[in-house]
Amino acid sequence: MSLETSRKRAVMGIILILLLIGLCIHYANEYEIHLKHPSYGAILSDYPQGELVNVGGTVTHIYGDSFLVEENYHGQIVAMKIINSSTIIKNHKLSPQDKVSVVGVLGPDNQIVTVQEIDVNDYTGYVLLLFRSFLALAFLFYIFNRYWCFNLESFEFRRR
Amino acid sequence: MPDWVVHVAVAWTLCRILRFKYPQLDPANTALVMVGSVFPDAIKISILFELMGLDWWDYLHAFHLPIGAFLLAGIAALLFKEKKTAFLLLSMGIITHFALDLLLIQLGNGIYLFYPISWMGFSLNLVPNDDYVITIAALLVALSVYFFSRWVEKRRLKIT
Numbered sequence: 001m002s003l004e005t006s007r008k009r010a011v012m013g014i015i016l017i018l019l020l021i022g023l024c025i026h027y028a029n030e031y032e033i034h035l036k037h038p039s040y041g042a043i044l045s046d047y048p049q050g051e052l053v054n055v056g057g058t059v060t061h062i063y064g065d066s067f068l069v070e071e072n073y074h075g076q077i078v079a080m081k082i083i084n085s086s087t088i089i090k091n092h093k094l095s096p097q098d099k100v101s102v103v104g105v106l107g108p109d110n111q112i113v114t115v116q117e118i119d120v121n122d123y124t125g126y127v128l129l130l131f132r133s134f135l136a137l138a139f140l141f142y143i144f145n146r147y148w149c150f151n152l153e154s155f156e157f158r159r160r
Numbered sequence: 161m162p163d164w165v166v167h168v169a170v171a172w173t174l175c176r177i178l179r180f181k182y183p184q185l186d187p188a189n190t191a192l193v194m195v196g197s198v199f200p201d202a203i204k205i206s207i208l209f210e211l212m213g214l215d216w217w218d219y220l221h222a223f224h225l226p227i228g229a230f231l232l233a234g235i236a237a238l239l240f241k242e243k244k245t246a247f248l249l250l251s252m253g254i255i256t257h258f259a260l261d262l263l264l265i266q267l268g269n270g271i272y273l274f275y276p277i278s279w280m281g282f283s284l285n286l287v288p289n290d291d292y293v294i295t296i297a298a299l300l301v302a303l304s305v306y307f308f309s310r311w312v313e314k315r316r317l318k319i320t
Contacts, residue, residue, distance in 0.1 A: 009238050014320050016238075018193035020231045021224070026276065027225070028218040034279035036269050055266060070217045101267045129163045130207075131293060136164035137198070144195055147188035150239075159188050159238050 006155060037103055040073040049106050052116065055080050058103035062094055069100060082110045082118075097123040162260050162287065162294050164198050169298040170246040171197035172255050173305050180312070189249050196253020199236075200261070225275045229254045263287045263294075 003009050004114045032041040037054040057071030057080070082102055094100075099121040107113035148157045175190040185193075204225040209216040222228035229255035233250035261271060262284050269281030287294055 003238065003243055006246050013235055013238050016231055016235045020228060020235070023228055023231065023276070024219050024223075027222045030220065031221070031279075034269070043166040050198075063293075072210065072213065074218070075213075082195055088268070094299060103267050117267055119289075121288070121290050125292075126233075129290045130290065133164040133201075133204075136168045140164075140168055140198065143191050147191045154241075157246075 009155075040071060040078055043106065043110070044076070045071070047106070051106055052103060053112070054103045055112065055152045056099070058119065059094060059096050059098045059100060062096065063110060067094060069102070078112060081109075082106070082115060083111055083113050084115065092120050092122075094120060095123060098138070101127060143148065162264070162291075162298075165200075166261060166298040167257055167294050168199040169302040170260060173298075173302045174252075174256060175212065176302075176305050176309055179239050179309075189245070192249035193245060193253040195248035196233060197257050199232050199250065200224045200257045202229075202232060209231050225272055226254070226258060227275060231255070264289055269270050297306075 003012055013109050017080075032039060035054065037052045038046075038048055039054050039056075042048055043053060044056070055069065055071070057069040057078075059067050060070045060079070061068040066081055069080045069082060080099075082103075082104070101119040102112055102115055103117040104112035104115040147160055149160050150156070151158050171194045172190060175193050179185040179190070195212045200223060203217070203220045206217045206220050225233060230251060233247055233254060236250060237243045237247035241251065250276075260273060262282055262287045264283065265288055266281075266284045268281030271278075271281060272279055273282050274280065291296045
């Protein structure tokens with residue numbers, strides 16, 4: 001299919017956008033079934049107590065050997081208490097606002113009672129990562145703008 | 161994700177090395193590969209939604225899958241005169257992105273490289289998410305390649 005006319009381009013664009021939207025909806029509806037360990041969707045619907053689950057979110061409170069994690073799951077705030085985690089978190093001091101992902105056994109009352117694996121991304125590191133990425137984005141914008149310009153008439157990017 | 165500095169630097173480095181053999185990878189085309197290298201991270205728009213209290217991560221996650229990113233590249237390529245070339249260059253950047261993201265440590269399933277055909281996740285579990293050492297390494301390699309390519313070009317000019 002030749003895409004020389006703007007009408008054909010628009011049709012192809014709409015087809016691709018619809019495909020992308022379909023893919024997004026399909027993924028969002030299906031991915032939880034295929035997770036290695038159940039996550040928030042299963043916890044909220046079936047509460048698989050005693051099973052290994054994978055939960056994540058932002059650390060909000062730290063109480064000695066345990067801490068509280070909060071996650072916005074499709075508009076619903078879910079809080080999980082992670083118990084006896086200090087033996088797993090080595091060489092890392094946990095702080096509020098850190099992002100964590102935990103694999104552990106689900107106990108009663110939204111608690112993870114036996115932690116098997118934990119991945120901590122500290123808040124400062126996360127902010128610095130976003131800052132570095134923002135710098136890269138600004139650089140990318142400059143480079144792209146240097147070699148390409150947008151022609152409104154043909155509605156296309158053209159080489160400078 | 162490794163930050164965008166890494167993605168952009170690796171895309172540039174690869175293009176600069178390939179340019180010795182393939183002169184088509186001129187600075188304008190390299191800019192397209194660099195743009196493509198951050199396409200899968202269009203999912204990060206979710207951070208803005210998160211600030212508004214909306215959880216759109218699952219819906220936009222398809223952007224961070226090869227098929228979703230290639231569809232995005234297809235949509236973007238419609239805005240260029242040489243659509244096929246633009247699509248191939250953006251796709252080249254997308255491939256470098258996933259090659260780097262495969263290095264990340266992930267507690268979940270990893271990247272579903274063959275979604276929607278297969279839900280098998282892939283991850284090499286080598287690098288933490290917010291590691292800045294990889295950023296410094298990527299920048300040093302890019303800088304070395306930059307100076308080496310300049311030296312080669314000067315030599316070529318002297319010979320001719």
